[in-house]
Amino acid sequence: MRAAFSDSLVALAKKDPKVLLLTGDHGYALFDAFRKECPAQYINAGIAEQNMVGMAAGLARMGFKPFVYGLAAFIPVRVVEQIKLDIAHDNLPVVLLGDGAGFVYSHLGTSHQSTEDIACTRAIPNLTVLSPADRFEQTLCMQWAYECTGPVYMRMGKSDRGDVHREPLQAPLGALLPLHEQAGADIALIATGSMVKTARELLEKTLPGASVYSVPAIKPINTQALADVCNQHRLLITLEEHHTDGGLGSLVCEVSSTHAPRRVLRIGVQDRFSHGCGTYAYLLKEHGIDVDSIEKQITAFVQANPK
Amino acid sequence: MGLGFKLHTQYKPAHLRKTVLDMAWHGKTVHIGCAFSIIELLAVLHRSFLRYTDNNPLAEGRDYLVLSKGHGVMAQYACMLERGWIGPEHVTGYFADGSDLKGLSDSRIPGLEVTSGSLGHGFSVGVGMAMGAKLKNTDQKVYALVGDGEINEGPIWEGALFAAHHQLNNFMLIVDENGFQAMGTTQEVLALGSIADKLTAFGFETRTIDGHDEVNIEQAVRELWASDSTQPKAIVAKTVKGKGVSFMEHNNMWHYTRLNEDTYAQACAEVAGAQP
Numbered sequence: 001m002r003a004a005f006s007d008s009l010v011a012l013a014k015k016d017p018k019v020l021l022l023t024g025d026h027g028y029a030l031f032d033a034f035r036k037e038c039p040a041q042y043i044n045a046g047i048a049e050q051n052m053v054g055m056a057a058g059l060a061r062m063g064f065k066p067f068v069y070g071l072a073a074f075i076p077v078r079v080v081e082q083i084k085l086d087i088a089h090d091n092l093p094v095v096l097l098g099d100g101a102g103f104v105y106s107h108l109g110t111s112h113q114s115t116e117d118i119a120c121t122r123a124i125p126n127l128t129v130l131s132p133a134d135r136f137e138q139t140l141c142m143q144w145a146y147e148c149t150g151p152v153y154m155r156m157g158k159s160d161r162g163d164v165h166r167e168p169l170q171a172p173l174g175a176l177l178p179l180h181e182q183a184g185a186d187i188a189l190i191a192t193g194s195m196v197k198t199a200r201e202l203l204e205k206t207l208p209g210a211s212v213y214s215v216p217a218i219k220p221i222n223t224q225a226l227a228d229v230c231n232q233h234r235l236l237i238t239l240e241e242h243h244t245d246g247g248l249g250s251l252v253c254e255v256s257s258t259h260a261p262r263r264v265l266r267i268g269v270q271d272r273f274s275h276g277c278g279t280y281a282y283l284l285k286e287h288g289i290d291v292d293s294i295e296k297q298i299t300a301f302v303q304a305n306p307k
Numbered sequence: 308m309g310l311g312f313k314l315h316t317q318y319k320p321a322h323l324r325k326t327v328l329d330m331a332w333h334g335k336t337v338h339i340g341c342a343f344s345i346i347e348l349l350a351v352l353h354r355s356f357l358r359y360t361d362n363n364p365l366a367e368g369r370d371y372l373v374l375s376k377g378h379g380v381m382a383q384y385a386c387m388l389e390r391g392w393i394g395p396e397h398v399t400g401y402f403a404d405g406s407d408l409k410g411l412s413d414s415r416i417p418g419l420e421v422t423s424g425s426l427g428h429g430f431s432v433g434v435g436m437a438m439g440a441k442l443k444n445t446d447q448k449v450y451a452l453v454g455d456g457e458i459n460e461g462p463i464w465e466g467a468l469f470a471a472h473h474q475l476n477n478f479m480l481i482v483d484e485n486g487f488q489a490m491g492t493t494q495e496v497l498a499l500g501s502i503a504d505k506l507t508a509f510g511f512e513t514r515t516i517d518g519h520d521e522v523n524i525e526q527a528v529r530e531l532w533a534s535d536s537t538q539p540k541a542i543v544a545k546t547v548k549g550k551g552v553s554f555m556e557h558n559n560m561w562h563y564t565r566l567n568e569d570t571y572a573q574a575c576a577e578v579a580g581a582q583p
Contacts, residue, residue, distance in 0.1 A: 048469065051462045054466070057435060081428075
């Protein structure tokens with residue numbers, strides 16, 4: 001996924017000299033290729049995210065297409081006001097890249113973990129919010145972000161969970177990507193980012209009769225397509241490596257409640273910070289979003305909502 | 308643009324102050340003192356330095372005046388009126404329901420490059436514009452006008468490091484040092500010490516001037532642009548909050564106070580009396 005990100009960014013920058021990469025002193029090895037291929041389009045703004053995002057607005061006003069890279073804990077969360085006022089207010093074409101979202105930095109604690117970034121960005125007008133799940137979605141999202149005439153936040157989470165798609169994707173911005181659809185399915189799993197892989201595992205292990213959808217664009221979403229999914233299934237289960245409030249689960253509930261009321265189980269991070277230190281797998285378990293914990297939640301949900 | 312009224316192009320401070328008073332009166336607005344301290348600075352920039360092809364506020368390749376100190380926006384409106392970018396109806400209709408001109412800078416208004424009021428934002432946008440002009444190899448200049456209270460904000464110092472590191476000598480920071488911020492003097496709230504020394508230490512080529520002396524302002528700006536140094540430029544303008552109206556000068560009440568019939572009449576008389 002990281003290679004897909006780097007390759008896409010280098011390809012875009014080589015094709016378009018207006019593309020700039022700004023980093024807040026992050027991305028040590030990740031940008032080797034970019035620095036080698038497009039050194040004049042690379043700006044390390046230092047450990048100064050507020051200024052970097054404000055500058056990106058100034059550069060966009062001058063006709064550039066800045067891609068602003070940081071950890072999701074900092075870009076966007078530390079600079080929400082700069083995104084709102086300097087960039088989104090004027091619909092400027094700046095792409096904000098928040099890497100390491102969710103529990104990627106499992107050993108480092110709360111400062112580097114990010115489970116509120118979607119909630120923080122969804123409510124900002126004009127801002128597109130993307131959340132790719134694998135290398136194919138990453139490439140698709142980079143293309144969407146490049147083509148977008150307004151601002152974009154791209155959430156980049158756990159990157160080494162493997163593919164969920166089998167081939168390169170083509171889809172309009174806002175599309176739901178079906179991974180497994182079957183007529184008459186009772187349950188739909190709707191997931192984003194790293195948790196799409198988990199949804200696939202659940203499909204194979206626990207819920208072979210379910211439909212599975214990936215949501216690479218949280219905003220805008222194809223509301224009709226999502227409403228159709230709600231209509232076609234009796235129970236909905238959302239999965240995200242993010243707080244259950246304000247993210248994908250909230251989005252599905254919002255659309256469902258308006259267009260096709262359904263029972264929704266929102267799998268995600270509850271209203272708490274991480275307590276312990278450990279591996280990524282440990283943290284998923286601590287927060288109850290590892291496969292075993294999710295299976296228990298789903299079993300209880302299904303039992304509580306019999307046909 | 309059909310103006311329908313006489314265009315003033317002299318940017319006389321007394322005239323600009325009168326416009327501010329009229330706007331504040333019609334709109335029943337605050338922040339008069341904030342606007343009065345930057346009148347001469349804006350007058351000189353508009354009269355002698357800012358380049359707008361065909362007087363178009365959106366002209367490609369224009370210089371950028373970034374009013375990071377959004378609280379002084381009425382002073383910029385007064386200059387925009389002289390340019391014909393806004394009309395007298397914007398003065399009499401200031402703050403009417405659904406009107407465009409707000410109490411702080413809104414970038415969607417041609418002539419206001421940034422949205423500010425939340426402090427420390429415009430400065431960074433201006434640094435980005437200066438960087439953009441360097442990358443595009445244009446001769447555009449960027450002026451960022453900030454308040455002294457505003458430089459409490461961290462991004463100012465982040466951007467100052469960046470501007471110096473990248474040798475943005477097309478960037479000029481102008482600090483309106485009127486000595487006051489919302490809750491008191493800058494000395495009382497968060498002592499700044501010597502702003503000029505700080506900016507010099509950050510790598511700026513710096514001048515300290517009387518911010519109400521138009522000759523002094525013009526000379527400092529010319530000298531800094533004439534310098535062959537690669538440093539970004541800074542002017543620390545010593546100013547008086549509420550300048551031009553005796554009962555407003557050095558009185559922070561006029562950050563918040565609205566005019567009544569008596570104070571409006573008295574202020575207008577003082578401003579008119581100051582007119583050469």
